[in-house]
Amino acid sequence: MLKLLWPQNDASFLDPDNRSSHIEINIPTYQHGVKEDSMDLQIKSLLYTYKKFRIYKLDHFVDTSDNVSDEYVQLTYSDKPKYDEILDSISMSRSDHSSDSYLINEKLDAIYNVHYFKKMFLDDPYRILIDFPKNKFRSMMILSDAPNDVALPTLDEGFKFLVLLSDSTDDExxxxxxxSPLYKEHEIKYDVKLKIxxxxxxxQRREHPEGFNQDIKYKIVRTYLIKLAFxxxxxxxxxxxxxxxxxxxxENEFHDNVKNSVRVRIERESIKLANRSTP
Incomplete structure (x- = not known):
């Protein structure tokens, strides 16, 4: 967990009763497994990014064409405007706490480490699969424990915080x-999901007979998400x-060819991301 020392004269909106020169703020890292943020911080940061990036309005696919800005990827929305256009249309005034404009400002972006969230969220070769970013977010809402200081919030239909302890039984x-709401947009037979x-x-049971920890729990959810999306x-x-x-x-041969073509696209996206990260 990162901590940020924020000048008190610039942080009164965080804690008006604090009279010290600085306020210490926990900054989410969006890491997973044993390095994950506290449950309370995960919930607060996911609520913020859910609203800021309008996760509930994400379109089926992101724009990964090489000519788009923001390092080759752009969120797209079912109601058409792109995120940059949304920012242009919203006032940055933080005085209106009742509107979305309060949620979109630079100070809160820093507190919730929004730049890193977007990088983590979109630097993913599986982003080319249908509805993957939206469902990746849903998978992040499957927490490893119950929160201490906040109740599990209720969001729009199709987005739900859940608790799954790492040492749970297979039945759990x-x-x-x-x-869970993973890929609820698509009618997938229960037997298919169960088989996956x-x-x-x-x-994972064969590889880890001693039991599961938070790293393995994350791997299970992530692998299931990828295989279901594929x-x-x-x-x-x-x-x-x-x-x-x-x-x-x-038909079987045609099906195999389709699978191979999707795999090739994912591999190409992996190479693109690897080349971007290479100096």
């Missing part, structure tokens, strides 16, 4: 993950491009 992992999750759990992307392309009058063998 299934209950929480399969009943069981494979993930079985692999399945949805493949089936979406397969169903919309499948030629007519194929034999079962030809």
């Amino acid at each position: 992992y299934r209950r929480v993950i399969l009943n 999750l069981n494979k993930v759990l079985d692999k 399945h949805i992307q493949v089936m979406r392309i397969f169903k919309t491009t499948l030629p007519l009058n194929l034999t079962p063998e030809e």
